Amino acid sequence: MTTLKDAKAHSDCGKKVEGQDTINECPLYLFVLSQAALTDAYNRAVPAVEKFDRPAMDEAKGDLKASFFEAEQAWCAYREASCDFDADALEGGSMQPEISFLCRRKRNEARIKALDTLSTCYGGGDCQMPPLFYMYELFPNEAP
Numbered sequence: 001m002t003t004l005k006d007a008k009a010h011s012d013c014g015k016k017v018e019g020q021d022t023i024n025e026c027p028l029y030l031f032v033l034s035q036a037a038l039t040d041a042y043n044r045a046v047p048a049v050e051k052f053d054r055p056a057m058d059e060a061k062g063d064l065k066a067s068f069f070e071a072e073q074a075w076c077a078y079r080e081a082s083c084d085f086d087a088d089a090l091e092g093g094s095m096q097p098e099i100s101f102l103c104r105r106k107r108n109e110a111r112i113k114a115l116d117t118l119s120t121c122y123g124g125g126d127c128q129m130p131p132l133f134y135m136y137e138l139f140p141n142e143a144p
Helices: 004-009 019-053 054-088 094-121
Strands: none
Touching: 004 054, 004 094, 054 094
């Protein structure tokens, strides 16, 4: 298993290509880095969700955090299934790992934007409509 330390050591891997193995390793390293960034974004979002105040539903506050955790678990399962499907078209080919990790990294990057928006909105920052934080994932070029 590739560690975050390994990934950081190879973060410039796209600059020199030495065959298909290198081409496949680079997306893996970049995915591991994006996974660490996703974990950081999630950890920033949790306190914002906990802090979010819905005066008419104070007793439901704990449910919002549980719902957020459930949503994040479902999103991770979606990412895995979706990227497996994308890479399955190349099953057995030398590019399958590259496509698999590239897909996971791109999905992570979109999710990081969504979680950062959620952190800002739920954390009391300036935003138009907090519940629509997912717009970054659905329409990345259209989001506020």
